[in-house]
Structures are given as structure tokens and as C-alpha cells.
Amino acid sequence: MATLTHADLKQFTGAGQWFRHSLMRSMVYTEGVQYLAETGGAYWLVDKVATLQLEPKVKAEDFQSWTLKVAQDRTAVLTCDDGNGNVVHSETIDWTDFPLDEVELWVEGNVILLPSEH
Template identity: 80%
Template sequence: MRKTEKLTSADLRQFTGTTQWFRHSLMRSITYTDGVQFLAEMGGAYWLVDKVATLQLEPKVRAEEFQSWKLKVNDDRTAVLTCDDGNHNIIHSEVIEFTDFPLDQVELWVEGNVILLPSEH
């Protein structure tokens, strides 16, 4: 695969399941789907996958069986990454000082030890 000029939300919606599981290189108990691999590679977002995976070490985050992670990119290229429990109760939030992530926003879910796109559920 080659990095595209511009990753789109439509590119991500094509993923409705997974045929291959990817094991996170640092957090070996975490796996992720084809769609997340595509997002990481085409969107230059391995850092985002790493962030979601390593934050599983935080007790408050790890305690949630289901997590909804949202990255919202601002016009000045800062971003906010939040995690909630699926009922809009914020578990984690942080400001990203700079990102070149190509989408205005993206959502990832964590179910158990799996990171996936919502369309892959």
C-alpha cells in the first residue's frame, strides 16, 4: 500500500469486518483490524494507534470494556483526543499540540483488547 494524497472518511467506511488481525508491537495483548491498519498506514497515524494502545495501561481506561476514542483536528493543526465509555462519560482527554492527520476527525473503538473502526463492529 502507498500513502494516498488524502485519506477520506469514505475510505474508512469500506471496512465492515476484518480478515487479518494485527498485533501491536509494544502492547502485545492488543490487536487491531484491517481498517485500523489502513488508517495507520494511509493516514500516517501509527502514532494514534500507539497512543490508544499504550493508554490501556492507565487503570481508569483499562477498566472500561468498551471505549470510544475520538480525535478532532482543529484548523491550527492542534487536536483533542478523548476517550469515553460509550455513554459520553469522558475517561481520558488530552490536547495534541500538532498533527498532520488528514481527516478533521476520526473515531476508533476498543472492545476488550481489540482496536477497530466503528464500521467493523
């Protein structure tokens, strides 16, 4: 697996190519998110964000900011807020090998994207 860095993710601006989520067919994601999933071994994160759209409280938000924060013991916390700091979902991940200490994804409507791709 290649090394994933924050600088790699910042390269992605705008959305040139879209990928349809395999489980949540109404959801699409950008090439930056595809790169994150492939290079960072984080398809599970994209799946989590996409499938949590089934939760009424999450789905009610037209804009969502998802943050994964990884602790040194490899546990993590995944949080979704409405962009104004109002948390609509939060959960602990017991273990992850995700290579970054933190990453943010946005959901706008039915699109998952990196903030730099907005």
C-alpha cells in the same frame, strides 16, 4: 502518502485480518485500523490508544470510544469515553498532520477497530 477519506474507512466492515500491536502485545487491531495508520500516517494514534490501556481508568472500560478532533491550526484533542459520553481520558495534541478533521476508533476488550468493523 495516499489521501485518506471517511469514505475509505467506511469500506471496512467486519474484521478479516488482525495485526498485533508491537508495543502492547496483548492488543490487536483490524485491517481498517491498519489502513488508517498507514494511509493517514497515524501509527502514533494507534500507539497512543494501545499504550493508554495501561491507565487503570481507561483499562477499566470494556468498551471505549476514542475520538480525535483536529482543529484548523493543526492542534487536536484526543478523547476516550465509555460509549455513554462519560469521558475517561482527554488530552491535547500540540500538532498533527492527520488528514481528517475527525476520526473515531473503538476498543472492545483487547481489539482496536473502526466503528464500521463492529
